[in-house]
Amino acid sequence: MDTLELGFLAENIAARYLEDGGYEVIDKNYRKPWGEIDIIAQKDGVVVFVEVKSSGREAEGLEPELRVDWKKEAKIKRVAAFYLEQEFGDMEREWQIDIISITFDKNDKKAELKHFKNI
Numbered sequence: 001m002d003t004l005e006l007g008f009l010a011e012n013i014a015a016r017y018l019e020d021g022g023y024e025v026i027d028k029n030y031r032k033p034w035g036e037i038d039i040i041a042q043k044d045g046v047v048v049f050v051e052v053k054s055s056g057r058e059a060e061g062l063e064p065e066l067r068v069d070w071k072k073e074a075k076i077k078r079v080a081a082f083y084l085e086q087e088f089g090d091m092e093r094e095w096q097i098d099i100i101s102i103t104f105d106k107n108d109k110k111a112e113l114k115h116f117k118n119i
């Protein structure tokens with residue numbers, strides 16, 4: 001499985017996890033020239049911008065969530081602000097950024113999911 005397929009699989013697993021947890025997924029792969037948000041969801045009136053990171057178990061010691069640095073966070077914030085303004089017309093709406101990290105173990109055919117809320 002190449003990285004594109006792995007990312008697609010991870011985003012689908014993350015979306016299903018969120019829906020099972022009571023979130024409403026309202027958009028996926030929201031792209032602008034200056035950045036992209038993997039999943040936009042909503043729960044209890046809070047808009048949640050989710051960055052999904054994944055890797056294989058062979059990348060031991062390199063947790064996927066650690067790849068969200070301050071530059072990536074700044075891009076997410078910029079796109080989130082634009083989304084709130086365009087889609088809701090409301091910059092004062094409550095929102096947060098979450099990270100969902102998925103590590104695949106191809107030997108056991110399992111995935112470990114970690115959800116970091118309101119980073």
